[in-house]
Amino acid sequence: MPNDSNAIDATAAPMTAAPLEGVPPATAAALGDAQRQAVSELLRVSPVADDLARRFAAAGHALALVGGSVRDALLGRLGNDLDFTTDARPEEVLRIVRPWADAVWEVGIAFGTVGCHKQDFQIEITTYRSESYDRTSRKPEVVYGDSIEEDLVRRDFTVNAMAVALPQKVFIDPHNGLDDLARRELRTPGTPQASFSDDPLRMMRAARFASQLGFTVAGEVVAAMTEMAGRISIVSAERVREELNKLVLGGRPRRGLALLVDTGLAGQVLPELPALRLELDEHHRHKDVYEHSLTVLEQAIGLEEPGKPDLVLRLAALLHDIGKPKTRRFEKDGRVSFHHHEVVGAKLTKARLSRLKYPNDVIRDVSRLVELHLRFHGYGTGEWTDSAVRRYVRDAGPLLDRLHKLTRSDCTTRNKRKAQALSRAYDDLEARIERLKEQEELDAIRPDLNGNEIMDILAIPPGPQVGRAYQHLLELRLEHGPLGREAAEAALREWWQRQ
CATH class of the missing domain: 1.10.110.30 (Hydrophobic Seed Protein)
Structure with a gap:
């Protein structure tokens, strides 16, 4: 057992909710709950964890569940991702786990971490270590340690600086992380x-x-x-x-x-986020754009499917108004305007997400949502033609459902009548979209003639002219709905004669 005043046997009496001297009753109760939850969680993972620990012990090495795994066990939310620490060096860890694990990977071995898969568990085993940066390096220098206490003191927070030594299940908490967890x-x-x-x-x-x-x-x-x-x-x-x-x-x-x-x-x-702090929103002068954006984010989260957080939607909600600082104008009548802030915001979004090395599809989708987030405000009380509704759907493409959620979330007015009017207008727009979908299969809007048919009718080879003809028929399709083959062919020939 480690020689530490805060090391206790996780299977013995201290892991119960016994009163703790000098600890407020509420904190003591929380500690007791945490201990009971930890016992339950540890029992669930024990067959795999104990088996692994015995193999390390047989090789003369220590093994302990550590960090976020212990924290989550105490919170009653331990999943199947388990983090361990050991005095064994990475090469020795590989020698121990290869005959045991279902799969092994070495992606993090330069930092002392070996990953493996066993049954339903994803496991990472890291050699005792300390990390530090110099003033110019982007990569940590890894130095291996010889004791778990040395390893725990380098952890980020006390709630992550707890461990359970295995297989004996000794709870190690040199920095009072359990108390901080309770608080x-x-x-x-x-x-x-x-x-x-x-x-x-x-x-x-x-x-x-x-x-x-x-x-x-x-x-x-x-x-x-x-x-x-x-x-x-x-x-x-x-x-x-x-x-x-x-x-x-x-x-x-x-x-x-x-x-x-x-x-x-x-x-x-x-930096685009704090830049919003002092900017007045043109619709809601009672709050700045920063607070408005955080509220929109929360409201967008409320529209997500339960248990399915949507990164693209959340980023779009957070960033949808970042074009306002650059477009703010004080009008002669005292109003504040932000003309075309959605276009500027889309460019700023693309630039920032690119600097943060986001995948191209995330950059594209978030930027597009930012660009489109104001489009609905031209709808009024339903003045859009069917053609305008089709264009709205076409421009949103596969982002339509997210655009619905973002647009609804963007209403943060305290004026109940205004909020209800906006909600009714968007209900009407969604209903019209659904009706048009039923009539026209709007999700896959295409001209009545495809590229091959255009080339056959006009007797032309592949090239830019086919693309222009296709685009002309697509515009007709959006404007008038399905034409049918005969009418589409007549319209194509008429267009071709004008060319």
């Missing part, structure tokens, strides 16, 4: 400055945990984040993007995003 508070094992200097990405991770787990962040941690925000610049765009994704996809993204903005981190990684 749902993020602190660092050492000083926040030392932790964030070792890995600046931990500052974004604090905001991510605020979103994912609903935790508060200790004052000294917030102060260090504010003081060291510029340090995030040495972290690669890919790592920043992954943390931002996890934050945005969390259950409380407003909390995490507000922390990024308040500490200055957003100014480093997503």
Whole structure:
């Protein structure tokens, strides 16, 4: 058993909800609940975890469940992704797990991590280590350690600096992470400055945990984040993007995003967001565009399918108005206008997501939603022709469902009559789209003649003229609905004569 005052046997009495001296009753009750949940979760994974631990012990090495796996076990939400730490070096880890695992991968071996798959479990085993950055490097320097205490002190937060030594199930908590977990508070094992200097990405991770787990962040941690925000610049765009994704996809993204903005981190990684803070929204002058955008994000989340967070929709909701600062104009009558902010915003969105190394399809879809988010406001009380409705559907393409959700979410007015009128108008638009779909199979709008038929009728070879003819027939299709082959051929010949 490790020689630590906070190491306890997870299967013995201390893992019950016995009263703790000097601990407030509410905190003590939370600790008791956490301990009971942990026992239940550990029993579920024990067959695989214990089997693996015995193999390490037979080879003369220690193994412990660690970090987020222990935290999630205590929260009663441990999944099938298990993180372990060991004194064995990566080469020895490979020698132990290869005969045991169903599959093994070495993607993270340069950082001391070996991954494997066993039954339904995804497992990562990392050698005791410490990481630190120099002032200019984007990659951590990995130094292996010799004790679990040395490994835990390098962890990002105390709630992630707990371990359960296996197979004996000894609970190791040298930094009182269990207490912080009960309070749902993020602190660092050492000083926040030392932790964030070792890995600046931990500052974004604090905001991510605020979103994912609903935790508060200790004052000294917030102060260090504010003081060291510029340090995030040495972290690669890919790592920043992954943390931002996890934050945005969390259950409380407003909390995490507000922390990024308040500490200055957003100014480093997503400067368009804090730039919205002082901009007045032309429709809702009672709130600035920053607050409006966070509200739109929350309302968009409310329209998602349960259990299916949508990154593209959430990013579009967050960024839909980022073109407003560059397009703000003060009119002679005292109004504030933001003409064409959706076009400018789409360009800014594309540029920012590209810098953050998002996949091309995400960049394309989010930018397109930003560009289209105002289109509905020309609908009025149903003045659009069927042709305009067809164009709306065509321009949205496969993003139509997301555009519906984004447009509905963009209404944050406190004026109930106005909100109800907008909702009714969009209900009417959606109903018209559905009717047209039934009539015309609108999801796959195509001209009445395809490219081969156009070439046969006009007796022309493949080339730009075929594309122009196809586009002309598509415009007729959008304007008038299905023409039928005979009418389409007549229209094509008439167009061709004019050429």
